[in-house]
Amino acid sequence: MGLMDEIELRLLPEDDRKPVPKPENLGFGIHFTDHMFVMDYEEEKGWYDPRIVPYGNFSLDPAAVCLHYGQAIFEGLKAHRGEDGKIRLFRPYENMKRLNRSAHRMCMPSVDEEFLLNAIKQLVKVEERWVPANKGTSLYIRPFMIATEAYLGVRPAKKYILSVILCPVGAYYSEGFNPVKIFVTDKYVRAAKGGVGEAKTAGNYAASLMASEEAKAKGFTQVLWLDAKERRYVEEVGTMNIFFAFEDEIVTPALSGSILPGITRDSVLRLGKKWGLNMVERPITIDEVIEGAQSGALTECFGTGTAAVISPVGSLHYKGIDYVINNGVTGPLSKRLFDEITGLQYGEIEDALGWIETVI
Amino acid sequence: MGLMDEIELRLLPEDDRKPVPKPENLGFGIHFTDHMFVMDYEEEKGWYDPRIVPYGNFSLDPAAVCLHYGQAIFEGLKAHRGEDGKIRLFRPYENMKRLNRSAHRMCMPSVDEEFLLNAIKQLVKVEERWVPANKGTSLYIRPFMIATEAYLGVRPAKKYILSVILCPVGAYYSEGFNPVKIFVTDKYVRAAKGGVGEAKTAGNYAASLMASEEAKAKGFTQVLWLDAKERRYVEEVGTMNIFFAFEDEIVTPALSGSILPGITRDSVLRLGKKWGLNMVERPITIDEVIEGAQSGALTECFGTGTAAVISPVGSLHYKGIDYVINNGVTGPLSKRLFDEITGLQYGEIEDALGWIETVI
Structure with missing residues (x-):
């Protein structure tokens, strides 16, 4: 694919970045970081225009296939900050492989696993200050792919977006680690x-x-x-x-x-x-x-x-x-x-x- | 609900409207009309801001529930133009009822069936020139509801959009009415x-x-x-x-x-x-x-x-x-x-x- 060193960076000025929520107020899936990864796919071109850009709304045609026929897949993994200050991912290649298996089952295009993992690492580095330090907290990473072609016939779409968004999270269940x-x-x-x-x-x-x-x-x-x-x-x-x-x-x-x-x-x-x-x-x-x-x-x-x-x-x-x-x-x-x-x-x-x- | 006579109309200037495709080039689900119906829902407010506006992209948070968890339903019906020039809908109340049954099953808010049907009629009237006249062609009507709340926990969303888009259509199968x-x-x-x-x-x-x-x-x-x-x-x-x-x-x-x-x-x-x-x-x-x-x-x-x-x-x-x-x-x-x-x-x-x- 060779796109790796071509990821475009369009970063927010420091002053426009949001305050990071306190570790005790994280919840799950509520707060999103300042930037996201996005790339586009068209049948004739393959994946193109990989970029890390300010977190912001997608502009989607009301007839986008994902909104009508649910052609959409996702992954979930976490970045953890250790007491040594290092940020670690847990078995991220498994997520990349599963994303491609899901893509295959849903008639969606595959992605270069190495490339996507590197894009994720680059995004996490950009958002380093968002990785919480307390044990039990982490930065949740959500890669997802959606069909964006504006077409109401039922068949696999010819256009897709792959994106990665991040959110600092606490415990998923309010019970915490309790039964x-x-x-x-x-x-x-x-x-x-x-x-x-x-x-x-x-x-x-x-x-x-x-x-x-x-x-x-x-x-x-x-x-x-x-x-x-x-x-x-x-x-x-x-x-x-x-x-x-x-x-x-x-x-x-x-x-x-x-x-x-x-x-x-x-x-x-x-x-x-x-x-x-x-x-x-x-x-x-x-x-x-x-x-x-x-x-x-x-x-x-x-x-x-x-x-x-x-x-x-x-x-x-x-x-x-x-x-x-x-x-x-x-x-x-x-x-x-x-x-x-x-x-x-x-x-x-x-x-x-x-x-x-x-x-x- | 009483919103019926409150549907806001924001119509395109005549000069900005698209040419209507020729009946022989319609295909299915490819061409969309100049306007669409949209209304919003929030848990605290119910449905609000019903409007007929120029057809255009939705601005959706990348974390919108519909993109990750598929909380989305739709309907499909058609408006037909007879030789008498009249435009007719076929059993549209059944579509409204089924939309609400789908909404219930998918933990989504119900809509006022009478209100939505009237909104559809009003939209079709606005787009009257898009209803093709040839037998076998029609104006396909696609009401749909999507969960728009930006939240990655798995539970029913608290925000939705209901929209209706229209497209003039020919035969669905290239076989036409052949086996x-x-x-x-x-x-x-x-x-x-x-x-x-x-x-x-x-x-x-x-x-x-x-x-x-x-x-x-x-x-x-x-x-x-x-x-x-x-x-x-x-x-x-x-x-x-x-x-x-x-x-x-x-x-x-x-x-x-x-x-x-x-x-x-x-x-x-x-x-x-x-x-x-x-x-x-x-x-x-x-x-x-x-x-x-x-x-x-x-x-x-x-x-x-x-x-x-x-x-x-x-x-x-x-x-x-x-x-x-x-x-x-x-x-x-x-x-x-x-x-x-x-x-x-x-x-x-x-x-x-x-x-x-x-x-x-």
């Missing part, structure tokens, strides 16, 4: 095999809203999704993957086509194996989970995702009954994984697996 | 029960792209979707509903939650019943369809939708074999339905069912 209460839905379905559940595409998230809202109205934090076919097999939780720790194995649903292949999921599998744990990817039914919760064989349950890292599950509500897990408190495995991954992210633990990319 | 070749996919799934298949939401269309592209690459016009659970029951075809005419019954898949409740579908059911035909909504397997095609018991097959009205299916390709229907030619029922519906739309047939709304 969440989960509602198991047998009414709603997130995705079916043969569908787009394994792509990080816009419509999957819109499709999750009503189930989440109904669960929240009943006092639960998130929804546990079951499979579309039998409504028996566990898929994922809210926008996270899920793990079940039994005495002899730690199980996560196998990637079946309808489950998002989470990078934190993969990291947990690899770390567990490294620690000598019996990490198993296989189909697991909600009945097995409930039996385990009742008998105590299920010792821990937790969600994994970029936003929350590890989110311990304190109880599952299924068919009108609450099943408490590990007395509703955070278990030792959840804690160990959280500490290990965040320790790596903040540069406190040696990067033996080569997962860390240092930005500065 | 299309359909590829039956047992690899891809459009929607599952418990999902959002019955909502007219953006992500459903993005989810259909890869299957369509693969079918097109093999020389087929569209895909026939089977159910997510058993991959046996017929759901819909491309972006249309589907009907199968047997000697003793005319069958369309029952609305199961995963099928779009088409307005043309409903019109065909009602017209058929009025004509004394045995119109049946029930589950129908692909095996039954294939057997019918082989034995000749399946006399006709056709898709129904706003864009194409009636689209005769000349053959179905399933598991490597082509099954020709009615010798690959348009059957009498398809023809009769097409003539009746377009006759009503163009004001050539008396509107006995009260389906027509005259704009001018």
Whole structure:
């Protein structure tokens, strides 16, 4: 591609830059930094005009394909500032690869992974003062691609924008690293095999809203999704993957086509194996989970995702009954994984697996 | 709501208006008119600032929810100009009702149906010169709602735009009213029960792209979707509903939650019943369809939708074999339905069912 050293920089004058919010007021996905990365795509030209420019509105035709037919994908990763002042990314190549897999599934153009990662690093360097320093905070990085062609026929668009925006974030859940209460839905379905559940595409998230809202109205934090076919097999939780720790194995649903292949999921599998744990990817039914919760064989349950890292599950509500897990408190495995991954992210633990990319 | 007479009009000077394309060059969804309708929504204020303004780009925050999480819905209907010069809408209240059903499913605000329909009529009046006169052409009307709040957490947005854009259109398929070749996919799934298949939401269309592209690459016009659970029951075809005419019954898949409740579908059911035909909504397997095609018991097959009205299916390709229907030619029922519906739309047939709304 060779565009790398051609990224145009159009930076705001220092005086026009916004004040950085205090670490305790970050929230999640609310505050955006001063600049963003943008590049354009046309079928005949490929990707062109990569640039880092002041954060500002897109000018989109009302007939832009992304607004009507949802041809849109995204990624999410974080930059962490360690006590040593260094800024690190966690397994960012995995995000680049997944972006391209999502692009393929949604009939969108691929991007040069090396080029995009370098653009992200360059953007993070420009916005260095926005990377918060407190443990538990980070700079959330959101690469996304949208179809911009003005055309109302249903077919893949011929024009796209790829952009990267940044926001300093605190904890994703107000619970922080405390167990969440989960509602198991047998009414709603997130995705079916043969569908787009394994792509990080816009419509999957819109499709999750009503189930989440109904669960929240009943006092639960998130929804546990079951499979579309039998409504028996566990898929994922809210926008996270899920793990079940039994005495002899730690199980996560196998990637079946309808489950998002989470990078934190993969990291947990690899770390567990490294620690000598019996990490198993296989189909697991909600009945097995409930039996385990009742008998105590299920010792821990937790969600994994970029936003929350590890989110311990304190109880599952299924068919009108609450099943408490590990007395509703955070278990030792959840804690160990959280500490290990965040320790790596903040540069406190040696990067033996080569997962860390240092930005500065 | 009482906003009706408050729609602000900001019209282009006559000299700045675009030339109207020739009827033979219309295509579908390419040319947009001079003006559009827009109104805004905020959680605290409800819908406000309804206006008809020059067609022009939206200014959207890069973090707008619709671009990341696909919270977006739309409708599609047409204005037809009859030989009498009058401009008619076909069952537009049904579109308003479905828009609100889609809004509910996608956790979006509802709109006043009467108000929106009047806004559409007012917009069509403003753009009267854009309504083509030739039979087979029409002014396509695209109401749509998108989530515009700049927020990266996954929850329903608190800000929306509702807009209506217009484009003069010719035939949707290059085949015109000629039979299309359909590829039956047992690899891809459009929607599952418990999902959002019955909502007219953006992500459903993005989810259909890869299957369509693969079918097109093999020389087929569209895909026939089977159910997510058993991959046996017929759901819909491309972006249309589907009907199968047997000697003793005319069958369309029952609305199961995963099928779009088409307005043309409903019109065909009602017209058929009025004509004394045995119109049946029930589950129908692909095996039954294939057997019918082989034995000749399946006399006709056709898709129904706003864009194409009636689209005769000349053959179905399933598991490597082509099954020709009615010798690959348009059957009498398809023809009769097409003539009746377009006759009503163009004001050539008396509107006995009260389906027509005259704009001018």
